[in-house]
Amino acid sequence: MELILETLGLAESAKLLSLSPPGWGANLLRGLANSLKIASGAFGFGLLIGLFGAYGKLYGGPVLRDLLAIYTTVIRAVPELVLILILYYVGTDLINQASSAMGYGRVEISGIVAGIWVLGIVQGAYSIEVLRGAILAVPPGQIEAARAFGMPPLMTMWRVTIPAMMSFATPGLANLWLIATKDTALLAIVGFSELTLETRQAASSTRAYFTFFLAAGGLYLMVTLCSGVVFGWIEKWARRGQPSLREGRG
Amino acid sequence: MTTLKSLMLPHRIVMMALFAALVLWCAVTLRWDWIPKYAPLAVEGIWTTIWIMAVTTVLGFLLAVPLGLAQAIGPWYLSIPARSFCTVIRGTPLLLQIWLLYYGLGSLFPQFPWIRSSELWPYLRQAWPYAVLALTLSYAGYEGEVMRGAFSGVAKGQLETAKSFGMRRFTMFRRIWLPQAIRNVLPTLGGETILQLKATPLVATITVIDIYAVSSRVRSDTFIVYEPLLLLAVVYMVIAGLITLAFKRFEAQLPR
Amino acid sequence: EQVKIGIAAEAYPPFASVDSSGTWVGWEIEVIGAVCAAAKLDCVITPVAWDGIIPSLTGQQIDAIMASMSITAERAKTIDFSDAYYNTPAVIVADKSMDIEPTPESLAGKIVGIQASTIHQAYAQEYFKDSEIRVYQTQDEANQDLFAGRIDATQADSIAMADFVGSDAGGCCEIKGPVANDVSILGRGAGAGVRKGDDALREALNAGIAAILADGTHEKITARYFNASIYSE
Amino acid sequence: MPTAASADPLPEPDTRAEAIHVEDLHKSFGTLEVLKGVSLKAKKGDVVAIIGGSGSGKSTMLRCINFLETPSSGRIVIDGEEVKMNADGSPADRRQIERIRTRLAMVFQQFNLWTHRTLLENIIEVPVYVLKVPRAEAIAQARVLLDRVGLGDKIDTFPAFLSGGQQQRAAIARALAVDPNVMLFDEPTSALDPELVGEVLTVIRDLAAEGRTMLLVTHEMKFAREVANHVVYLFEGRIEEQGPPAEVFGNPQSERLKQFLSSVT
Amino acid sequence: MPTAASADPLPEPDTRAEAIHVEDLHKSFGTLEVLKGVSLKAKKGDVVAIIGGSGSGKSTMLRCINFLETPSSGRIVIDGEEVKMNADGSPADRRQIERIRTRLAMVFQQFNLWTHRTLLENIIEVPVYVLKVPRAEAIAQARVLLDRVGLGDKIDTFPAFLSGGQQQRAAIARALAVDPNVMLFDEPTSALDPELVGEVLTVIRDLAAEGRTMLLVTHEMKFAREVANHVVYLFEGRIEEQGPPAEVFGNPQSERLKQFLSSVT
Numbered sequence A: 001m002e003l004i005l006e007t008l009g010l011a012e013s014a015k016l017l018s019l020s021p022p023g024w025g026a027n028l029l030r031g032l033a034n035s036l037k038i039a040s041g042a043f044g045f046g047l048l049i050g051l052f053g054a055y056g057k058l059y060g061g062p063v064l065r066d067l068l069a070i071y072t073t074v075i076r077a078v079p080e081l082v083l084i085l086i087l088y089y090v091g092t093d094l095i096n097q098a099s100s101a102m103g104y105g106r107v108e109i110s111g112i113v114a115g116i117w118v119l120g121i122v123q124g125a126y127s128i129e130v131l132r133g134a135i136l137a138v139p140p141g142q143i144e145a146a147r148a149f150g151m152p153p154l155m156t157m158w159r160v161t162i163p164a165m166m167s168f169a170t171p172g173l174a175n176l177w178l179i180a181t182k183d184t185a186l187l188a189i190v191g192f193s194e195l196t197l198e199t200r201q202a203a204s205s206t207r208a209y210f211t212f213f214l215a216a217g218g219l220y221l222m223v224t225l226c227s228g229v230v231f232g233w234i235e236k237w238a239r240r241g242q243p244s245l246r247e248g249r250g
Numbered sequence B: 001m002t003t004l005k006s007l008m009l010p011h012r013i014v015m016m017a018l019f020a021a022l023v024l025w026c027a028v029t030l031r032w033d034w035i036p037k038y039a040p041l042a043v044e045g046i047w048t049t050i051w052i053m054a055v056t057t058v059l060g061f062l063l064a065v066p067l068g069l070a071q072a073i074g075p076w077y078l079s080i081p082a083r084s085f086c087t088v089i090r091g092t093p094l095l096l097q098i099w100l101l102y103y104g105l106g107s108l109f110p111q112f113p114w115i116r117s118s119e120l121w122p123y124l125r126q127a128w129p130y131a132v133l134a135l136t137l138s139y140a141g142y143e144g145e146v147m148r149g150a151f152s153g154v155a156k157g158q159l160e161t162a163k164s165f166g167m168r169r170f171t172m173f174r175r176i177w178l179p180q181a182i183r184n185v186l187p188t189l190g191g192e193t194i195l196q197l198k199a200t201p202l203v204a205t206i207t208v209i210d211i212y213a214v215s216s217r218v219r220s221d222t223f224i225v226y227e228p229l230l231l232l233a234v235v236y237m238v239i240a241g242l243i244t245l246a247f248k249r250f251e252a253q254l255p256r
Numbered sequence C: 001e002q003v004k005i006g007i008a009a010e011a012y013p014p015f016a017s018v019d020s021s022g023t024w025v026g027w028e029i030e031v032i033g034a035v036c037a038a039a040k041l042d043c044v045i046t047p048v049a050w051d052g053i054i055p056s057l058t059g060q061q062i063d064a065i066m067a068s069m070s071i072t073a074e075r076a077k078t079i080d081f082s083d084a085y086y087n088t089p090a091v092i093v094a095d096k097s098m099d100i101e102p103t104p105e106s107l108a109g110k111i112v113g114i115q116a117s118t119i120h121q122a123y124a125q126e127y128f129k130d131s132e133i134r135v136y137q138t139q140d141e142a143n144q145d146l147f148a149g150r151i152d153a154t155q156a157d158s159i160a161m162a163d164f165v166g167s168d169a170g171g172c173c174e175i176k177g178p179v180a181n182d183v184s185i186l187g188r189g190a191g192a193g194v195r196k197g198d199d200a201l202r203e204a205l206n207a208g209i210a211a212i213l214a215d216g217t218h219e220k221i222t223a224r225y226f227n228a229s230i231y232s233e
Numbered sequence D, E: 001m002p003t004a005a006s007a008d009p010l011p012e013p014d015t016r017a018e019a020i021h022v023e024d025l026h027k028s029f030g031t032l033e034v035l036k037g038v039s040l041k042a043k044k045g046d047v048v049a050i051i052g053g054s055g056s057g058k059s060t061m062l063r064c065i066n067f068l069e070t071p072s073s074g075r076i077v078i079d080g081e082e083v084k085m086n087a088d089g090s091p092a093d094r095r096q097i098e099r100i101r102t103r104l105a106m107v108f109q110q111f112n113l114w115t116h117r118t119l120l121e122n123i124i125e126v127p128v129y130v131l132k133v134p135r136a137e138a139i140a141q142a143r144v145l146l147d148r149v150g151l152g153d154k155i156d157t158f159p160a161f162l163s164g165g166q167q168q169r170a171a172i173a174r175a176l177a178v179d180p181n182v183m184l185f186d187e188p189t190s191a192l193d194p195e196l197v198g199e200v201l202t203v204i205r206d207l208a209a210e211g212r213t214m215l216l217v218t219h220e221m222k223f224a225r226e227v228a229n230h231v232v233y234l235f236e237g238r239i240e241e242q243g244p245p246a247e248v249f250g251n252p253q254s255e256r257l258k259q260f261l262s263s264v265t
């Protein structure tokens, strides 16, 4: 084994990536786990915002629609770094000023909670648009039939609209999820050590840039492949009952 | 006329007033003395951001269409490569892709003297071709996935009709399939395009200076934290606003 | 009362780097320890990502920054600096075969690589107006492109460059000499940054720095990492 | 058979409760006025056939009655309960309209089966999730209904794989499964062969005998004549003529209707 | 009127060219065998009505003829040209089938108008982009056709805003616009009122007189009798009986057909 690695010139890399110190493997894995934790929190939160936001944008009153338009435009447009800096540092600053004015001490705000919030709010803005497009793609007759039988809006959404739109939404949502896993890199700013920061630290400490960047790439790719399988199931489920376009290709 | 009227709704007036107050507050209390010195750089940076964004989204989308189609209905020898491409692109950080292209692939070229003496060398020596390539591939990868869903989502009957009238496959694709697919994912595409806008700063890692890099420079020169970022946010908001507007226009033209 | 010293979470060897168990080591880390000991401060080292380091300072998450920050007049408008604890000249490095002087005239028409967010960037963009400036995120990347021939020269810290030209990767190149100094841009060396008006801490750090320079601790630490002095007035 | 509920005063008082009462219904799409004041009454157990040319507003009328389209103006009373409307015609009380709709089943002209659910799932969807019928019970009932419309062997098929007539029968079964008081049928036999039309006829008669009320848009005059006890002829958004089938078909008064019926043997 | 093209040997030889010749067509969906060997001939100018119960395979047969479904086996000859088929039934030569389809127009049971195009655009789509008719000419022709089916005022409307009958008429107009030799109609009058049915009847007769061939699935026996010169009764994937309408309707031989027709007056 060692010999093979040696001949391939990979022995050095293998040592650097080994799971026990001085190898960095465990650090990378820990970073990955942290990334996934934050990403799922943010993605879930974003999905919730997205669902209600999409409905608000489609069926809400003029004020709600305007507010949501501002939300989606501004949040999507402003770089996440800016959002995190403002929401975390300016936010804690304001809270601290307020609390010291009232005679209390400093308040510590966890960077992770802030991170999930910020990323979730960002994801929400994108989800709104993905879901809005998907809802619009559902043939109106499907939703009308539900309404005609007296389904209340929430049930219509849950039983008819969501299943029917899933096939349109999954590709966009899968993209968002992958983006979420990578956007956790921004949380380095609030002192959160996830995969990207761990990789950069390892890379610049050892100067083995290629090794660590490729290792991180490999980890991300694994996440993607696994998510691909899961989203593939979801999409297959969502497409049940739709005749395949592959058949009768004449 | 109607647009003016639509702005005069009460809640919109309130919002505009709030916004004006915010702008005023920022203008008065924050530090803006660095602007004159960096203005020319910023203009260049904005231009770089815009053209890279525009070029890579257009090229990327042109690539995404065949990628999506190949995955949706292609035979295995097309769909498997297409799927693998999209998975790898979506599955690895863009930073890594840019980095590998520039420092990996790019640094191989100089080792061949005949490349160094060729006509292409002045371009291969530059960083922007790698930036454009990396961002194009990235957009193509993400949008290839989106278009796959869009193509498979078009109702079968719509295509059968086209076939039954003897439409050539390409005509059917161009006239029926693609328009309906795009209609279904336009909001998603709009979002992805804005994501692409925000992915452009990564080109700074390979020495292409966009507006984001300019703002970073201001921050490191002066250690001012928020003001350059606020201005950056405004620039991005304007560009994103334009993108949204363009997509809205486009969406309005397409019927439901 | 603990003093939280912020360092950049991105490693910068040999000044500050981290091993896989999370222990920070390096010249600067040792200096921080020595300064704090001399000034009788109870310091904790707190890594913060570079993008968040200034807001962390102003937002009181940390109390001082010691992350190879060059002291410049522009920056001093935003935060206060202690005295310098190291200072190295900026040098130009280029291919051995190239006939290059460290002057704007000689570099005119050439491609010069520098690291982003450093004083070298500010300097190059101010003085090398006739050269094409390429801005890299790390000096390592600039070095790599110098080796690959995609840039003609690079300007950087003499220490880092001495390391580079001594290595295999830098065999192609040599140090062509220091650039003309301009204190308003290149600054007075690297110092600790503190919040504006936090004079007590600044004085304490100054005292600590003066003490370790005077008693030879600084020199001793330097000797373990470099083969030349990195402090000059 | 129950007697006709016509707009004219009846000689003998009809004591059955009113099931549908539509008054002066207007509906415009943009500048296109589709319904220009339609009034209609149906008592419990009535079968009202609505006939009229293509585009005359028949589907729109049915869709307004259960508020799938927002009427421009008018009054709608269902089962004695008046639907509360805002000034713009939208229902003021969402709960109320939902409640009313559960007693009001519709068979759409385009069927609108839920494509992501199998036939069985389509049928039990509303009973289980809206009416809270126990699942097992709903399935048992659905099987009976599917057998009745001749789709017993297609129970686990998705709608996209059914023939037109099979889809239409499934849509009818779905409507029957909610055990409604009032049914709105939009051309329920358009895709059916004569044999099946006859069966639908029987079903509707049975339902009427159970006291349910039906509004039925149809293009088959023969079917209308046999199934309905009241016929309404709609022309360009107005009721041009109405009455018992024998009168409307046997002795049409309006020129329009005469012309309309002339092509039927 | 042209004489019937029946399978039996005719007393006098019929010299008209053969337009459609289907031989021993089989089609299965998975394990479900829908067509169990159907053979059919139609000469130029023939109008063949296909009748049969719901789910008997009528739509599937039409769809196989222009290869929207891949037949499991069989031979199909259109306009004298045999469609080349692979062993699995798919067309071997894509170009050939595309070429044949340009002479073969279909009106779908579910209309299938293109939802992203207006009525006018729907009609001119094929003439302009497939047949390369100059746009202005195609538009002029489309206007004439739309007027003919009574949709002149809906020219710029999207299909989703049309009534069922309007959609069906638009689908017919779209098929007519390609000036086909052979037309396949899948229940073209299902959503139409009697007046319009009469008009479609006239249109089909005119087309037949011009020498076009038509295959027509219908549930309206009266319509079939009036429009067709040959009637085919399909039962569970097999042709149970066929012949001139007078014979099929007047003197049905098979028990099935008798029963099927018994519900029609």
Ligand SMILES: Nc1ncnc2c1ncn2[C@@H]1O[C@H](COP(=O)(O)OP(=O)(O)OP(=O)(O)O)[C@@H](O)[C@H]1O
Pocket: A243, D160, D161, D162, D163, D164, D165, D166, D191, E029, E032, E034, E052, E053, E054, E055, E056, E057, E058, E059, E060, E061, E109
């Ligand atoms: N894509 C498909 N997959 C599986 N089964 C199908 C598919 N299409 C049709 N079938 C089945 O094939 C049979 C014949 O369908 P077809 O649509 O040809 O009937 P039809 O004679 O046109 O009936 P109708 O008069 O109701 O339209 C039906 O039982 C139907 O369920």
Ligand SMILES: Nc1ncnc2c1ncn2[C@@H]1O[C@H](COP(=O)(O)OP(=O)(O)OP(=O)(O)O)[C@@H](O)[C@H]1O
Pocket: D029, D032, D034, D052, D053, D054, D055, D056, D057, D058, D059, D060, D061, D109, E160, E161, E162, E163, E164, E165, E166, E191
């Ligand atoms: N959503 C809509 N937007 C605009 N116009 C519409 C809409 N729905 C229907 N219309 C128009 O309203 C008129 C009446 O349509 P409706 O569907 O009620 O006709 P119908 O009597 O059911 O006809 P058919 O017998 O053909 O189904 C038609 O001219 C149609 O084009």
Ligand SMILES: [Mg+2]
Pocket: D058, D059, D060, D109, D186, E163, E164, E165
């Ligand atoms: Mg209708």
Ligand SMILES: [Mg+2]
Pocket: D163, D164, D165, E058, E059, E060, E109, E186
């Ligand atoms: Mg059919």
